[in-house]
Amino acid sequence: MGFFPSQLTRASLSSSLARRLRRPHPAAAAASAARSLTTTEGSRPSIVHKRSVDILHDPWFNKGTAFTVTERDRLDLRGLLPPNVMNSEQQIERFMFDLKRLEVNARDGARDTNSLAKWRILNRLHDRNEIMYYKVLSENIEEYAPIVYTPTVGLVCQNYSGLFRRPRGMYFSAEDRGEMMSMVYNWPADQVDMIVVTDGSRILGLGDLGIQGIGIAIGKLDLYVAAAGINPHRVLPVMIDVGTNNEKLLKDPLYLGLQQERLDGEEYLSVIDEFMRAVFTRWPNVIVQFEDFQSKWAFKLLQRYRNTYRMFNDDVQGTAGVAIAGLLGAVRAQGRPMIDFPKQKIVVAGAGSAGIGVLNAARKTMARLLGNNESAFESARSQFWVVDALGLITEDRSDIDPEALPFARKVREADRQGLREGANLVEVVKKVKPDVLLGLSAVGGLFSNEVLEALKDSTSTRPAIFAMSNPTKNAECTPEQAFTILGDHIIFASGSPFKNVDLEDGKIGHCNQGNNMYLFPGIGLGTLLSGARIISDGMLQAAAECLAAYMKEEEVLRGVIYPSISSIRDITKEVAAAVVKEAVEEDLAEGYRSMDARELKRLSQEEIVKYVQNNMWNPVYPTLVYKND
Ligand SMILES: NC(=O)C1=CN([C@@H]2O[C@H](COP(=O)(O)OP(=O)(O)OC[C@H]3O[C@@H](n4cnc5c(N)ncnc54)[C@H](O)[C@@H]3O)[C@@H](O)[C@H]2O)C=CC1
Numbered sequence: 001m002g003f004f005p006s007q008l009t010r011a012s013l014s015s016s017l018a019r020r021l022r023r024p025h026p027a028a029a030a031a032s033a034a035r036s037l038t039t040t041e042g043s044r045p046s047i048v049h050k051r052s053v054d055i056l057h058d059p060w061f062n063k064g065t066a067f068t069v070t071e072r073d074r075l076d077l078r079g080l081l082p083p084n085v086m087n088s089e090q091q092i093e094r095f096m097f098d099l100k101r102l103e104v105n106a107r108d109g110a111r112d113t114n115s116l117a118k119w120r121i122l123n124r125l126h127d128r129n130e131i132m133y134y135k136v137l138s139e140n141i142e143e144y145a146p147i148v149y150t151p152t153v154g155l156v157c158q159n160y161s162g163l164f165r166r167p168r169g170m171y172f173s174a175e176d177r178g179e180m181m182s183m184v185y186n187w188p189a190d191q192v193d194m195i196v197v198t199d200g201s202r203i204l205g206l207g208d209l210g211i212q213g214i215g216i217a218i219g220k221l222d223l224y225v226a227a228a229g230i231n232p233h234r235v236l237p238v239m240i241d242v243g244t245n246n247e248k249l250l251k252d253p254l255y256l257g258l259q260q261e262r263l264d265g266e267e268y269l270s271v272i273d274e275f276m277r278a279v280f281t282r283w284p285n286v287i288v289q290f291e292d293f294q295s296k297w298a299f300k301l302l303q304r305y306r307n308t309y310r311m312f313n314d315d316v317q318g319t320a321g322v323a324i325a326g327l328l329g330a331v332r333a334q335g336r337p338m339i340d341f342p343k344q345k346i347v348v349a350g351a352g353s354a355g356i357g358v359l360n361a362a363r364k365t366m367a368r369l370l371g372n373n374e375s376a377f378e379s380a381r382s383q384f385w386v387v388d389a390l391g392l393i394t395e396d397r398s399d400i401d402p403e404a405l406p407f408a409r410k411v412r413e414a415d416r417q418g419l420r421e422g423a424n425l426v427e428v429v430k431k432v433k434p435d436v437l438l439g440l441s442a443v444g445g446l447f448s449n450e451v452l453e454a455l456k457d458s459t460s461t462r463p464a465i466f467a468m469s470n471p472t473k474n475a476e477c478t479p480e481q482a483f484t485i486l487g488d489h490i491i492f493a494s495g496s497p498f499k500n501v502d503l504e505d506g507k508i509g510h511c512n513q514g515n516n517m518y519l520f521p522g523i524g525l526g527t528l529l530s531g532a533r534i535i536s537d538g539m540l541q542a543a544a545e546c547l548a549a550y551m552k553e554e555e556v557l558r559g560v561i562y563p564s565i566s567s568i569r570d571i572t573k574e575v576a577a578a579v580v581k582e583a584v585e586e587d588l589a590e591g592y593r594s595m596d597a598r599e600l601k602r603l604s605q606e607e608i609v610k611y612v613q614n615n616m617w618n619p620v621y622p623t624l625v626y627k628n629d
């Protein structure tokens with residue numbers, strides 16, 4: 001990721017040094033200024049022999065956010081900086097604000113009081129030396145994933161306008177309409193494999209963070225490099241800035257994004273359409289991961305692009321796959337075969353992009369296990385109870401969200417259970433006695449003691465709790481609460497990492513991390529290496545099944561339903577191989593580099609895994625050779 005300092009040759013460095021040395025000494029400049037009444041050194045233009053990112057990386061010329069719009073156009077900088085142009089006083093104010101916040105920030109982390117300080121140190125390393133950064137991250141993934149990814153990345157996004165030092169990635173704003181097709185050429189890499197794009201409208205469970213949401217795209221791509229071995233020179237974090245509806249940011253003089261309300265409707269769509277056309281024109285083989293778009297647009301954009309472009313929505317599709325793997329694990333943990341999955345009663349709190357994604361995938365998986373026909377699909381529907389901000393969703397609700405409609409309980413059914421439209425979560429859990437309680441609500445503490453007490457009457461021998469909302473403070477409950485109230489026999493998973501819980505008698509309450517990080521890197525890598533033109537449901541299903549099968553029987557029986565993050569590279573390799581295999585079987589694979597479609601078809605399972613492994617980038621210094629051309 002970033003701007004390839006390694007590509008600066010000794011020649012370009014020494015010529016830039018020579019140019020600087022040719023620049024007049026300040027004393028000589030002062031004398032010359034005195035000779036002229038009209039021109040001072042400050043107002044005289046500087047001759048610059050470089051353009052684009054080379055300027056941003058030259059501390060002599062770099063003005064950061066203070067480059068004016070015309071300068072950005074003249075110097076090929078459009079899109080390489082956040083859109084809000086600042087003057088030098090504002091820049092200093094922003095810097096000082098952040099400097100003075102250091103002590104406060106140190107207390108902000110949920111569990112690690114130094115998390116933001118660690119992020120800063122890692123980020124500075126990322127700016128200085130990419131290979132070393134990724135080596136540190138890969139070799140210490142358990143320790144640093146919570147810093148570059150959830151939960152700390154949430155804190156980073158909340159404070160991004162203050163933390164911003166060097167730009168990373170591209171910014172496409174509403175002001176860039178009509179320019180995007182040329183702007184993409186400001187990015188220095190001729191090959192980009194992976195883009196993670198957000199519009200900042202729903203960052204983790206933290207709401208609309210506007211332009212500051214670029215932190216999540218950067219964090220996800222860090223995992224692409226560390227887990228999937230995508231070459232960091234070929235990843236691109238993108239922020240599409242269509243404004244923000246966050247009142248605080250709209251009023252903040254130090255905010256780096258457009259201070260206007262979000263575009264909506266056709267205007268919004270035209271910006272996203274233009275962005276998609278531009279990136280696929282320059283990089284026809286790129287894969288675009290949509291991340292943290294508010295539900296309102298997440299589904300619409302997925303439907304709009306999924307059959308034309310190589311893209312997927314991680315919150316809808318990645319999360320669904322991870323949840324399915326966990327739900328199947330929870331069935332196995334009860335000592336029951338997976339075929340029993342369609343008998344599970346599942347209460348889902350949250351009907352947004354993530355919740356609905358999980359519900360659709362779980363229903364399809366049940367239907368497949370029941371015979372894969374229409375009646376199986378219909379009967380699977382009755383296994384779910386969905387509670388959103390307004391309570392239990394039934395067909396009695398007016399103005400029901402079309403995505404949630406298939407999961408609305410029939411009024412008669414609800415009546416029979418003593419439930420009604422809008423029933424609260426405690427009532428629903430009491431009446432349904434579910435096997436699984438799954439939270440994707442972004443409401444920290446939603447699984448209150450009362451809800452957990454109600455779950456004691458679950459008909460399952462091993463009730464499962466998935467508190468999947470991020471970051472840590474948004475988790476629906478903590479593992480301590482769950483194990484303390486319900487005992488050691490439960491299955492527990494959370495979206496952000498928690499420590500295992502020490503229980504009495506030396507027993508351990510295992511806390512699984514149920515996060516889409518176990519799938520999205522493998523989905524991206526498998527798509528890239530298969531050369532599939534689109535990402536099909538089958539490819540996503542293959543990824544989920546691979547993750548489910550990764551866990552051994554004895555682990556699952558101990559309550560360990562997701563792997564340890566320390567093996568994420570190995571899991572990702574297997575997931576990517578499963579995606580490649582499925583793409584080949586569905587005749588979607590067109591090959592990658594010298595591996596053409598016909599040859600891909602001839603590979604055995606083992607050879608596919610090897611092929612994937614051989615194409616994963618490793619953080620090792622290459623030998624550098626000077627070439628004078
Ligand atoms: N663990 C993981 O891999 C993932 C976790 N997430 C997390 O899921 C959460 C939700 O994400 P989205 O679905 O995109 O958000 P969203 O904002 O689209 O949906 C939130 C849903 O929760 C509902 N809700 C709000 N208050 C509620 C309450 N008191 N009781 C029940 N439901 C309530 C809302 O009505 C809405 O349906 C976020 O915290 C996000 O970080 C999202 C994707 C992946």
Ligand SMILES: CC(=O)C(=O)O
Pocket residue numbers: 150203204205292314315469470495515516517
């Ligand atoms: C993990 C993730 O994608 C989210 O919380 O939005």
Ligand SMILES: [Mg+2]
Pocket residue numbers: 204291292314315
């Ligand atoms: Mg997300």
